[in-house]
Amino acid sequence: xxxxxxxxxxxxxxxxxxxxxxxxxxxxRGRRLTKSQLSDEGKYEVYxxxxxxxxxxxxxxxxxxxxxxxxxxxxxxxVKFLDKPFWCSDGSFWLGQIDYINSKFLYYYLxxxxxxxxxxxxxxxxxxxDRSVVxxxxxxxxxxxxQEEIVRILDRFTGLTTxxxxxxxxxxEQYEYYRNKLLTFNKIGxxxxxxxxxxxx
Numbered sequence: 001x002x003x004x005x006x007x008x009x010x011x012x013x014x015x016x017x018x019x020x021x022x023x024x025x026x027x028x029r030g031r032r033l034t035k036s037q038l039s040d041e042g043k044y045e046v047y048x049x050x051x052x053x054x055x056x057x058x059x060x061x062x063x064x065x066x067x068x069x070x071x072x073x074x075x076x077x078x079v080k081f082l083d084k085p086f087w088c089s090d091g092s093f094w095l096g097q098i099d100y101i102n103s104k105f106l107y108y109y110l111x112x113x114x115x116x117x118x119x120x121x122x123x124x125x126x127x128x129x130d131r132s133v134v135x136x137x138x139x140x141x142x143x144x145x146x147q148e149e150i151v152r153i154l155d156r157f158t159g160l161t162t163x164x165x166x167x168x169x170x171x172x173e174q175y176e177y178y179r180n181k182l183l184t185f186n187k188i189g190x191x192x193x194x195x196x197x198x199x200x201x
Contacts, residue, residue, distance in 0.1 A: 004149060011143040022135035025096040025106065029131060030069075030088035031062055047082070049074020049091030061085035063094040066103045068110065070095070070117060073128045077117030081107035093134055101139075105147035108154050109139055 008016070021027060033046060033055070042057025049071055063069075065085050069092040071078040081104060088094040097103055120133045142150075 004146065004153075007146045007149060008142065011146060016140045016142045018138045018140055020135060021095065021137050021139060024101060024139065024141070025098050027070075027131055027134045028063070028088070028094045028096060030090045030092050030094060032090040033058060033087065044085055044087050045082075046087040046089055047080070047092055048089040049076075051075055051078040051080035055089055055091075058087045061087050063088045064097070066097065068095045068103055068107045069093065070110065070129075070134050072131075072134075073126060076121050076127060076129055077114045077119075079107060079111045079114055079117075093131060095134075100144055101141070102144060102147040102151055104151045104155070106139065108151065110137075113137070 030048075035056075038046065038056030038058060040057060042059050044058055044061040046055040046058050047069060048055040051069070051071060052075070063082070063086055065083055067082050067086070067088075069080050069082065069088060071080075071092045073091045095103075095106065117129055117133065121127045121129050
């Protein structure tokens with residue numbers, strides 16, 4: 001029996017309660033900004049319809065640190081956790097916070113349902129998902145110590161994954177350097193020839 005199983009047995013032996021997002025943290029709709037309101041010198045990042053890039057920067061925020069967003073247009077269904085205050089544009093919903101739910105736990109749970117949120121998109125004009133889809137979605141409510149332990153474990157795995165990706169990138173660059181160096185030869189009669197394999201990839 002692992003630590004999580006022991007904690008579940010001890011703290012909630014009869015099982016874990018589920019409630020909808022609307023019954024707990026609630027769903028907030030982002031607010032649109034015009035391009036003229038954005039500034040490279042802005043203090044806060046603006047998130048719209050992508051979890052991998054920002055729309056720009058703005059001098060105000062409308063969502064606090066440690067907030068989860070669910071993207072409703074563009075990269076529909078994407079889930080992201082933001083540890084700093086930011087401006088949530090109307091391309092995303094941002095979820096509230098409540099004392100008995102760890103926001104990072106909520107993020108990890110919802111990130112496993114990105115495909116589900118995407119499948120609920122409304123087609124007609126610009127594809128989007130309705131606020132009610134997120135509001136009616138049920139989430140588990142294990143005791144806070146269990147949520148925190150799950151976050152601790154998943155954070156550790158996320159860190160290891162990031163390190164491995166960086167290591168793989170470094171090894172790839174190292175491989176390409178030595179490959180090109182080893183496959184460069186002096187030509188008979190002068191000069192040299194390099195394989196230049198990158199051009200063929």
